[in-house]
């Protein structure tokens with residue numbers, strides 16, 4: 001590598017660590033790079049109904065952190081509300097992302113980026129939980145105030 005080709009220390013994009021992800025069948029592949037804005041578990045009824053799982057482990061990223069590297073035209077989208085555009089692989093049905101336009105963030109499900117060092121910081125929508133998780137992390141009734149919620153905490 002020549003000196004000129006080395007990443008500049010100030011260039012976040014070049015230095016950011018990238019993590020590979022894919023759907024269940026690998027028709028859709030992607031990377032996320034840098035650091036997520038937030039990580040945690042969502043206990044809301046919508047996540048539960050769509051995913052058919054009791055809890056959604058989320059990682060929220062700025063849209064530019066996500067690069068689709070294969071199968072972009074194989075991604076289906078459904079939005080029940082303008083708040084959440086849920087995306088999956090049209091071949092295997094595996095879930096991939098949920099775009100949240102109002103927040104300017106995209107949820108890349110922790111389960112589809114297995115090498116990413118996922119570390120939950122909070123539980124959200126805990127008032128709707130069907131699976132109490134006593135891990136000592138904060139339990140938000142809905143979501144933080146800065147994300148349009150009550151900001152209230154509830155008992156674990």
Ligand SMILES: [Zn+2]
Pocket residue numbers: 023024025026027028089090091092093094
């Ligand atoms: Zn797939």
Ligand SMILES: [Zn+2]
Pocket residue numbers: 042043044045046047048056125
């Ligand atoms: Zn949810």
